[in-house]
Amino acid sequence: MNVEQARFNMIEQQIRPWNVLDPAVLSLLTVVKREDFVPAAYRSLAFVDTEVPLPAGQNMLAPRVEARMLQELNVHKHERVLEVGAGSGYMAALLAHRAQHVTTLEIVPELAALAAGNLKRAAIVNATVREADGSRGVPAEAPFDAIVLSGSVAEVPAGLLGQLKIGGRLIGIVGQPPMMRCTLVTRSGEHAFASVELFDTVATRLRGFDELPRFHF
Numbered sequence: 001m002n003v004e005q006a007r008f009n010m011i012e013q014q015i016r017p018w019n020v021l022d023p024a025v026l027s028l029l030t031v032v033k034r035e036d037f038v039p040a041a042y043r044s045l046a047f048v049d050t051e052v053p054l055p056a057g058q059n060m061l062a063p064r065v066e067a068r069m070l071q072e073l074n075v076h077k078h079e080r081v082l083e084v085g086a087g088s089g090y091m092a093a094l095l096a097h098r099a100q101h102v103t104t105l106e107i108v109p110e111l112a113a114l115a116a117g118n119l120k121r122a123a124i125v126n127a128t129v130r131e132a133d134g135s136r137g138v139p140a141e142a143p144f145d146a147i148v149l150s151g152s153v154a155e156v157p158a159g160l161l162g163q164l165k166i167g168g169r170l171i172g173i174v175g176q177p178p179m180m181r182c183t184l185v186t187r188s189g190e191h192a193f194a195s196v197e198l199f200d201t202v203a204t205r206l207r208g209f210d211e212l213p214r215f216h217f
Helices: 003-018 023-031 040-045 063-073 090-098 109-121
Strands: 080-084 101-106 127-131 144-153 164-176 179-189 192-201
Touching: 003 023, 003 063, 023 063, 023 090, 063 090, 063 144, 063 164, 063 179, 063 192, 080 090, 090 101, 090 109, 090 127, 090 144, 101 109, 109 127
Parallel strands: 080 101, 080 144, 101 127, 144 164
Antiparallel strands: 164 179, 179 192
């Protein structure tokens, strides 16, 4: 596989057509080597428009979804970011290039170790991986400027929204299959939040989050 050609095709054929037009985001996708964060058995899928399998039944989000979420969150260099669902560490690496510091939480021990190793090899020094239940966030270190849910949830826990600064943003994929929406929530006041649905997609559930009760007929 011609890796650089595959990367170019991913950006131009998958990501740019999905309204990811921020030059800084597109440039970052050439800097952070996605293939280095993909398990060896699935390296051939590094640039394919699909979720990539990870241990414990988890997945890396599709490249276009990662890129669009990164663009919409619009992280700045002075900001502290919390990620829920470290996975392979790829999203944390992207965020780290744009933020002051990233704390990424992973409930699966094998994935926490994988993410930490990948970030270390990529020489990312401003991202910290913690083995923890991400649904609870990190209250002791709140508030955060931005929170990223790198997977889907039935609904966003109020406890996580409460860990945002006023003016802070949370982005995640919310809903029930087959209809989920990537949603951006901005904290506009002490008890006020504004929500915008950005695009439809489907993603693997994050571990540790409660499911909504289902109706049976």
